[in-house]
Amino acid sequence: MFIDSHCHLDRLDLGRHDGSLANLIQAAGDAGVEEMLCVAIDLNQFEEMYRRVKPFGNVYASAGIHPCHVGECPFDKERLREAASRERIVALGETGLDYYYSKELAEQQRESFAGHLQLGSEFGLPVIVHTRDAREDTLDVIREHADPNVAGVLHCFTESREMALAALELNFYISFSGIITFRNAEELRDVVRAVPLDKMLIETDSPYLAPVPYRGKQNEPTYVPEVARCIADVKGLRIEEVAEATRENFYQLFTKARSR
Template sequence: MFIDSHCHLDRLDLGRHDGSLANLINAAGEAGVEEMLCVAIDLNQFDEMYAKVEPFSNVYASAGVHPCHVNECPWDEQRLRKAAANKRIVALGETGLDYYYSSELAEEQKESFAGHLRLGSELGLPVIVHTRDARQDTLDIIREHGDPKTAGVLHCFTESLEMAQAALEMNYFISFSGIITFKTAEELREVVKAVPMEKILIETDSPYLAPVPYRGKQNEPTYVPKVAECIADLKGLRVEEVAEITKNNFYTLFSKARQG
């Protein structure tokens, strides 16, 4: 059984599934993807997102604000606390820092990121972290405001081995997406080889970043086995082993999902 640890089901074009999210989830199940985590990016859209996924017992959700959305959705602890109280919420985020697209909002991003980390510690929820062109600030904020007990995950990881190692020292997991299948991702594949299997998650980040051979098409949870296959090749494991280990890692990090 595969688990897609990071997808955006509310942002998918469901046309090829007759407009039905249930059909998409069933298609993923036929590919062996039995559970998935739908990740929030904006509390202004949270209620609509949650309403779409809440009926599906095999879909978990998060609550949070993406760093590129802090302008229209600034840090609001009470609003996030209320969203996180929903029964299928197993994590906060995605949050973090993105200086590639929104460097002019760096201070607002830092405030929001630190707030997510502090609240995650209080609520016992891990934090899903987005980081781009902000390696040192990301690590510094996790060290200052994060909680190694609840920890979190650096999702869709594309950074250096040194950053991965620093995150691992703080009990964070590293999640890899379809990017590792791209021809241009040789350095990232070396990171995959170096990260211990017991700290790896797999994801699609759909509808973005479809893995080879689907690159250029809309990504879907159905394709997360391609990420597992690449990791299996790099690690010298059977894909079934990667599926089992990453499933157990998912439940270790997102302990509320295991309880559910």
């Protein structure tokens, strides 16, 4: 029923699942989470991540360099092109701009971001975008380099309503995480109200940002229904409607993905 559109399975502590990624994925399935997208943050760690998730038919993967990692893993077009050609790669990223943690790398981040968008156009793959404290620059790079026929998603969205609406006009989706369940996130829930259901995705960004009532614990794909539940409450919908819509949106955006 549910799809976790953004998680980092290779960064999870599997202790409570007897050290088994298979057990974690089964636990998610038992909670109604049918599929998930494991997102890369560093090409230096890509091979190990891809090796771990490839055996699971309900797990897709991406290839990319997080903006906070461009220092130790600079953008390499040929290396990224090779990674993007793999069988279960359905997206590029995550890429983008982060001026909160790594503003000193701003120019490298912009070059890497533009390169991901250009390769997205070449491969017909959507781009997963991280943005923090860089609203205008993020939109400017998208306007200049994104292919509107391929598009992408602003993941774990925490920015303004105005930025969300601007991204929608550029054919980007907005993905919400467990942050929308936090007590102090009313402004972000206003963004949920403003974004049409047919342009939304849901995610955990696990192992980070566990939703209420699991806040403070390690996040896992198992908890993505709590994000859908919050969206349903905010929009006055049934959780089943949110699950169905976000599932369809996932396939509309990540066209290489397939249902089991």
